Amino acid sequence: MVKYSWADIGKLADKSDKRLLVIVRQSTNDLLKGIKIAPGINRGGSRQRGVIPRDLGALAGSLQSSLSGTTSLSGPVGQTSWVGVIGSMQVGDKARFAWGGLVAPYAAAVHFGSNGVTGTFWIDVAKGKWPGYVRGAIVKAKAAVR
Amino acid sequence: MNSKDISNAIKARLLAISPAPEISWPNVEFNPGVVPRWEVTIIKNRTDPSLKGGGAIDREDGSVQIVICTAQGIGEDAGLDDLDLVRASFAKGDRFSFTGGQCTIMTEPSQSAQPFPDKTSFRLPTSFDYVANAT
Numbered sequence: 001m002v003k004y005s006w007a008d009i010g011k012l013a014d015k016s017d018k019r020l021l022v023i024v025r026q027s028t029n030d031l032l033k034g035i036k037i038a039p040g041i042n043r044g045g046s047r048q049r050g051v052i053p054r055d056l057g058a059l060a061g062s063l064q065s066s067l068s069g070t071t072s073l074s075g076p077v078g079q080t081s082w083v084g085v086i087g088s089m090q091v092g093d094k095a096r097f098a099w100g101g102l103v104a105p106y107a108a109a110v111h112f113g114s115n116g117v118t119g120t121f122w123i124d125v126a127k128g129k130w131p132g133y134v135r136g137a138i139v140k141a142k143a144a145v146r
Numbered sequence: 147m148n149s150k151d152i153s154n155a156i157k158a159r160l161l162a163i164s165p166a167p168e169i170s171w172p173n174v175e176f177n178p179g180v181v182p183r184w185e186v187t188i189i190k191n192r193t194d195p196s197l198k199g200g201g202a203i204d205r206e207d208g209s210v211q212i213v214i215c216t217a218q219g220i221g222e223d224a225g226l227d228d229l230d231l232v233r234a235s236f237a238k239g240d241r242f243s244f245t246g247g248q249c250t251i252m253t254e255p256s257q258s259a260q261p262f263p264d265k266t267s268f269r270l271p272t273s274f275d276y277v278a279n280a281t
Contacts, residue, residue, distance in 0.1 A: 049189070112213050112271045113185060114264035116178035121189060124209055124273060128191025131207075 019141040020091045026137035027130070028095060032082040034133070035126050047118050050125030052099070052110075059110060062103035069093030077103070099123075147247035148201045152278040153188050155244035156210060160186060163235050167228065179266045182228060185213040196280060206278045210236070212255075215267035222261055225270030229257065236274050249278040 004012070037060045039045030040053030047053060054060045065081040067073040067089055076084050085095050100107030113119030160169060168183040170176035176183075189209045196202035212232060214225035238254040251274055258271040 049187075108259050108262045108271070109264060112211070112259065112262075112269065113187075114262075114269065115266070116176075118172055119187065119211070119213070121187065121211055124189055124211060125191070128189060128207065128209060132192065 015145060017091065018145045022141035022144055023134065023137040024091055025086050025089060026140055027133040028082075028089070029086050030133040030136065031126055031130060032086075032097065034129060035122050037079070041117075047120050049118075049120055050122050051120050052122050053120065059099060059104040059107055062099050062101055062107065064096075064098045064101060066096045067093055068096075077101075147245070147278065147280045148203060149190060149193060149206060151244060151246055152206055152208075152249060155242065155247075155249055155278075156188060156276070157186075158244075159235055159242060160184075163231050167231070178264075181215050181217045181267045182225075183215045183267070184228070185215060187211040202280070204280050207275070208278075209273050209275045211258075211271065211273045214270040214272065216270070218263055218266075218268050220268075222268075224268055225261060229255065229270065229272055232272055232274075238274075243281070247278050247280050249276050251276055 036048075036051045037054050038048060038051045040055035041047065042055040045053060052060050061077075061079050063077065063079055063081050065073075065076050065085040067085045069090065069092055073085055073088050082097060085097075089095055099111075109115075111119050111121060111123060157171075160167075168180055170183055170185050172187055187210075189211060190206060191209065192205075192207040193203045194205040196204045214228045214232075216224035216228070232255045236251050236255055238251055240251040242249055253275045255272050255274040258273050261268055261270040263269070
């Protein structure tokens with residue numbers, strides 16, 4: 001049996017903080033990395049649920065990643081712009097990821113569907129996987145921070 | 147319960163809404179020019195298989211995506227009355243039973259994004275999450 005004393009509280013708090021940081025970074029990383037990109041209709045592909053279709057690349061490349069809180073980061077745009085956010089984020093920060101904008105104003109039409117073509121709902125599919133990513137990150141955090 | 151039971155229960159609740167909306171489902175032919183119309187997609191995020199086997203499940207988490215399609219040129223708030231109909235039938239915390247299970251609405255149906263036009267309609271997306279448990 002492990003016994004703790006008052007003197008250990010500071011260490012326990014530090015360990016919890018480190019684990020929380022691993023969890024928030026790992027789960028956010030898995031969320032963004034888990035969104036697949038596949039050839040769009042114009043390149044012989046099809047509209048698959050949960051997938052960003054890429055014909056010319058504008059939509060996939062329109063990802064805007066920003067961070068507010070203890071660290072402020074705004075502006076990175078690009079398919080892997082989330083990497084910078086995850087590297088900087090701290091527990092309690094608010095990260096925001098969005099596709100579209102001036103680069104790909106048709107993002108909503110692809111996500112929700114339009115003109116009789118079904119949407120791919122990649123944000124909602126990713127959102128549905130979030131609890132699983134967090135559960136996986138908790139396991140990794142416990143193993144990484146002892 | 148199995149996954150199809152859950153989909154059928156959600157579909158039945160949608161079809162019971164009054165006044166009845168025109169609904170188009172995935173992989174079912176429809177005329178994109180018909181408005182007003184709801185395009186409904188059920189996304190199944192996670193299913194917990196049951197020890198009973200045979201495709202039975204104990205729990206399913208999912209979301210229902212509804213794109214409310216209205217006529218163009220009648221204002222940006224054209225779909226809000228239909229959104230209220232969705233909210234009335236699928237309010238957060240609502241529970242409804244079906245053969246072998248019970249479904250709970252976990253989030254309030256809200257506007258998911260800015261409405262946007264396509265060739266034939268003005269489209270307002272909304273969605274809500276649900277959890278279905280076997281009884």
